Amino acid sequence: MDWGLASLFLPELALLGTALGLFVVTTTVGGGESADLRRAGAMADRVAFFGAVFAALLALVPAEGQLFFESYAVGGFSQSVKLLLCLGLAGSAWLSRGAARGQVSVRDRPEFHLFLTLATFGMAMLTSATELVGFYVGLELSAYCLYLLVAMTRREGDHAEAALKYFIQGATLSAVALFGMSILYGLSGTTSIAGIGAAVTAEPTTLALAAVLLSLVGVLFKLAVFPFHFWAPDVYEVANDGAASFIAAASKVGAIAALLRLLTLGLGHDGLFWILGGLAVASMTYGNLAALVQKDLKRLLAYSGVAQAGYLLMGLMGRDEAAWSAAIYYGAAYLGLLLLCFIVVVEVGRGREDARLPISAVNGLYKKSPMLAMVLLVGLLGLAGVPPTAGFTGKWLLFKAALDGGAFWLILVAGINNTIAIYYYLIVLKAAYVDDVEDPTPLQTSPLGPKLGVAISLAIVLFGVFPQWVMPRLLDAVAAIL
Amino acid sequence: MAWLDAHILTIILMCPVVGLGIVMLIHNGKDLLIKQVAAVSSGLSLVLSLRVWALFDASTAELQMVERVAWLPSAGINYIVGVDGLSLAMVLLTGIVFFTGVLTMWELTNRVKEYFAFTMALVAGVFGVFISQDLFFFFLFYELAVLPMYLLIAIWGSTRREFAAMKLTLFLLAGSALLFPALIGLAHYSGLNTFDMTLLAEADTDWGGMGLILFGFIYVGFGVLAGIFPFHTWSPIGHVAAPTAVSMLHAGVLMKLGAYGVLRIGMIILPEAMGSWAPVIAVLALCNILYGAFVALGQTDLKYMIGYSSVSHMGVVMLGLATMTHAGISGAIFQMFAHGIMTALFFSCVGHIYDRTHTREISRLGGLFHTMPRASTLFIIAGMAGIGVPCLASFWAEFLVFVAAVKTWPIIGILAICGLVASALFVLRVIQKTFFGPPLEAWKDLPDISNGMLPARLILAGTLLVFGIIPGLMLTNLDESVRALVAVLAG
Amino acid sequence: MADDLNTYLIISCALFAIGLFGVLLRRNLVAMLIGVELMLNAVIINLVAFAKFSAPEPVTGQVFALFVIGIAAAEAAVGLSIVLAVHKSRGSISVDDLQELAG
Amino acid sequence: MLDLALGILIVLTFAGATMAVVLKKVFHNLLGFGLSLVGLAGISLVLGSEFVALMQLLIFLGGITVAMVFAVMMSTPREQSEEPRTADRVAPALLVGAGFPAVMIALLLGGSFPTSPVTEELFGVREIGLALLTTFELPFEAISLLLLAAIIGAVAVARRTRERPDG
């Protein structure tokens, strides 16, 4: 049975199917009794999680080809990114089951999962879109779903403020990005990225490069690079853990894919990449410095995310397959590491009313749950770029690529930044391993939580030590889009 | 057996890693079982490192027991492991200090599982550095060796442990912040786009100005760990705060990582840059020797004294490397080995004293010779090695280095020789204050080193004596490799 | 004047400026939303003008404009609901009251 | 004659836009916004895209402005007027609000755009429909998902405002 074109669209179909299922569940919720509300919530959790896992499996199916009249390219690059996105979705859905720490009201749980799935579909769409309009609609679909996810946190108080700030900055910067894209359309007459790329390289006027930079703004906002990162600390700190983990992990991978897709426009021009280099250094330094004084764990992870975006952007200075594949590898490592951190956040914050989680909440973790302490250890050391985790190998490959782009002194700045970063990762580690806690009662964690954490950390260490399992495939996947 | 010999280096590396895995699986409570696993894995690594010593063929300068696996060819990374004259002694040193370190911590009761897990990770890192011949794996193991230090000191340390742990880790990683671009720069600016050290060394590329900058980064980056003059302030604080076996591993082996890095990467791959940097290295080494000795003289805490003495002795190593002569470099490598064993012995004795008297203030200790004859004799043997008394390994090292130094830079050489007096001053001052003199009331009935804990220290003292009486053991193995290195440096 | 591309570019940039000024100045959240909508309209003008003057087949420009309109609609819906949520939790829809999250 | 019409429409749009932004009372802003939308629809007509003009009128004026009116009515009357504008708010707003577009204008006018022959018949609704269902088929489906999400989101976020949830 020849699936024909549909075989190329399987992961997206799975996501849409899950969305449909969730939509059906939302309709059944009508009634007010809490018993069937709870049942519907649990049903929604299961549908979302298994739908995501199914989509991830489908993403493994090798697919190569064009869809929708050449506006949708499916290949090694897009499928590997979709795999990561679906794993991110599965992770976040699993983390927000039972509305993680009761931050999302039972009534809203089906909608919550619906938005998660739609956001993932949006990002999957922008990964394969070879055409500006599809790219942009995908970007906005995932963006709006994220705004709503943040706004849905049940607790009264700051969540609405964070959501609004997130929305306002997102909306304005997407208007600016649209402005840039309209100019690109004006210059090249077509909306297909390849066509625009050809037009821009044909006569690289300042206007063309400016337009490319403007259209990148939307993606840089999602990636939380320095001037466009102001939303991140507030959103991470206040949003419910499920949404925060999705924004931190999966959405960043989507942003990386979007960046790789759009940067193919301005490949030939050093000026554009020197500006991106400047942004990279700014976000590295700002992110690391601001994180030094943080007291809230999720806010610290936000600033560290800004810094990691800086490292990533600098890696892309290499402008060749090595840089692009290193970026994806680093994105995958970052996804895994963030999921580890958020597993610890969810498990440790289980009884807490407020969505915030001070670093002192992790005190004495080595006594309360040794396995979680080990998960936190691998997560933080991976983020800090310490061997043998994938964080280290990723950083090495990224900076090697950056050096091929002639950024020797930038790497020195990145090195120094890395040392500054070690300080605040070690502060959290100190809290977990060294500081004592009054009630050493063992933490009652969910049965699967720490075990999943250990599994992911094992994967991270193995992929860190054996990058060759995955890098060659990434290299020729990336060759397709460069 | 042949298979074992072919892959002996990876097996040595795997000993601590497998040990780590087993320790992780053991339940938290069973302390003794964990200690036994640690002892077996460290013992095995010691036996294997002795086997490597036996298998080593001293007549060639090339790498031996080489294992080569193409790891990630697209990025120029491959797993190459091998040992030659320069690193042979270091592997044995790590084996010995690791085994004696585990034995010294046999009476640990607080969080034993985590302690041995982190120690195993640290030692795996150190073994990895000494045997790897690929920049990527070199740096990977280098960082792996540095990071467990933080937790080892912060959890099991003593005075101001958290501050000391943080300061130590940040300082060392600041060093590696310089190394990161340098190592990648080597692969990039050589045009070969490979991290294989032997290829980079043989390619004799014309590095030009960049060579100097890269060497500067490598020297300062590794020099921070080797405790070169202006960047040494972390090491005494780190030693004082660290528990006994950790300071043994740290001062005994980790500081050699720095000097070995400068030797293996700086001097072999960038010989011309080494030529122009040598005077700077010599002057800083001289500062190390004299400055370290005089600061040690002013210390009131036993461990601070040993910490600064390590700074002083590492100065001798760097001076030896800076002379770029056969005698100088052989002396430097011999000193790396001898100082490692000596400091390990020093720290294990001080550890015993601290566990019993709970103080390391020299003013409060006194007349221990009569209450603890064994600990005192061992400390005095270590002290004598520190001073460079003949028939102990350190004498030969310092003798060769100073003779070579006088040959290449007469002024620096003569000033360095004054280091002999300076080191005598501070060691004898401590011996006289803590061990000689009337036995104090407070320390009247303290137990001496028990028979169980004695073998670890006897191994260390024995090694000092054996290499002191027969320096040929060390020098014949070094001979060919150092001759090849000197030829490369002469250019 | 009507058949010269630059006039339309000037119109759209001016409109963009007014919209941006509105977002940055106004305290009332709804007024900020209006500012954003104006910026999006500026983009629509741009697209339609390029469709007419410089694109080989103008339909892509128009379709792009349509999609922007669609997105502006969704944006307004989401924006207003968040504004109401803010109103519910903070009792006011002025930007000055939204300064708790900092540091 | 076309220039005259365009002139009127430009005046209409900018008058509306300034009203939407400068005036203090929100209702006046909404009114101004409506006016500028009408002007903009006219400009689109002048540029030959009738369908886009129609959609602007229908969605923007009909949908968005009306929704905003409801939103304003639901927020308490006290919000009607705003405090006086201090200099420290106006200055950065003016600087960036004017600066950024000024840079854009300079770049745009500096740049050169390709010109293509003006063909009347290509503007018809048939081509738009054809394009929507062929090359832009996926965005077309996705925009419907976006709108669905927006509606459900609005309900989910706003629903809580009416009664206390139990969960």
Add this chain to the structure above:
Amino acid sequence: MTLNAWADIAIGAPLAVFFAMLLGMRAWPRAVVGLSLLSALAVALATWMMALNLPEGGFTSSVPWAVTDDFSVSFGYRLTGLSTAMACVVGTIHLLVQVYSVGYMADDPHKARFFGTLSLFATAMLGIVLSADLAQTFIAWELVGLASYLLIGFWNAKPAAAQAAKKAFIMTRFGDLGLFAGLALMVSRLGDLKIDTVLLAVEANTWEPGFVTAIGLCLLCGIAGKSAQFPLHTWLPDAMEGPTPVSSLLHSATMVAAGVYLFALLQPLFLASEFTATFALGLAVFTALLAATVACVETDMKRVLAWSSISQLSFMLMGLAAGSQVAGFFHLVTHAGFKCLLFLSAGLFIHAAHTGDLLAIGRKVGRSAPVAALGLVVGCVALSGFPGFAGFMSKELVLHAVHEQGMVFYSGALLTSALTAYYAFRLVFLALFDPERESVEAHPSAALKWQQGVVVILAVLTLGIGWTGGDLARHLGASADEAHIHWMSSGVAFAMVALVLGAGLAFVDFGRGGERAGSFAKFPAMHRFFASGWGVDAFWRTFSDVGIAGLTRLALLIDRGAIDRTVDGTGAATKVLGGVAARMQNGRVQLYLSIALGLLATGLLALGAM
């Protein structure tokens, strides 16, 4: 048994005893003492066998020890007349002192450690004497320093002993600096440090004079450190804190003589440069004079003998520096004999009187210890240079050699020998002929017999040694008449005058009717000056308090103040910067947008400019 085997026994046997003690034989002290005596006997036998059947051209054999391209060290033996003679001296004295120590140490609990370290000393000393390679000499030289440190500090419970041990080690280490520098300079010209190659190079005198002088001075610095010459001599009197056998073996006969032996061994090198020779001679005369004056006012019996050793060592150096190897070395041999006798008899006195103070000994013991008195008298007579006795024979040769070097040095030497006579007889009179002596019944214990036997043997030896000058000269390869005393020459006359003057003055001061205060007491300023050892000790104490402590304070200041503060400062500064960055996030969303778009605009302008 080949020569090589004998040499191996000489060095190996005592080393074995030391290791046996170190590795736990401490539990059986009697076994260690027995083993040590046995090894001492073997060593003495070996040295004499080597001396007796020494082949004509000497015997050298060596095996490579540490080999590198630039420079290699070999371990081996170079048996020549000089080295075997010195070995015999060391061997015999070592045996005698070990036997004496059996009695002396009879009731000391740490007996095993004492005998073990004594054997270590024997190995090290023979290492210096028999070595074929100057590097091996240097190694043995340092080991001797270690042995002396351990032996002086044997009773380490006594703070004074511990302090003296440390002072001895550090001061000799200062000397070793010079020695090491000299050797290092030589190595930079020669591939290795074999003594034959060095002597050949000196004969070929290919080195420029400045270089030879530099090496000579450096080696002289080492010799000054070890043989307690000015200014590095103040450690020797303090070293008397150690047990008396140690003082007699190390600090009079053998260890301090190592420096003189090295001078004799490399005499051509020192004499090759005119400046070094005269400098050495001047230094020796000055030190001899200094030491003699201090000895005259010293009140502690062992310290008198210590200052006298310093003075006599200078005499040996005078002989060698003046050019005659036989004179210098013969004086070394005779001095070893009678000074060891003096120390051992002093030991008996101190054991009986339980104090070292001369006056107290005079009162408490005096002539009631007959053997000690005999030893003291024979020793003092030999020391003072009474004709016919050992001291005179060798000192005469030295004076004769110095005579040719010019009147200044000769007059200095004569004055010193007069002072020597003075303090020698002062010692005898104060100790033996003290008028208010209370007769205390000396109760000879069984162990005492060991000690008294040794003293008697040594006394006989001292009497005999004087006449062995001729065959010693032949053994050294020089002609017999080098050791011939020109009885009728003016030199002997002057010496006799000096002797009579010194002895007479001593008799007047301390003899039958004298007030026993000593003529120096009449000039209190000079007395205080001499008593303080010409202020040299004070100089070294200020040097260490001001110099070294000052340097330490400076280093600490740099370390804590400058470097540490900058390091912690950078840490704190980054945290402050962190605070600034975090405050930039002040919650006002319109500010965020202004920053973002403002930076974007500047980016666009930059793009335009690029």
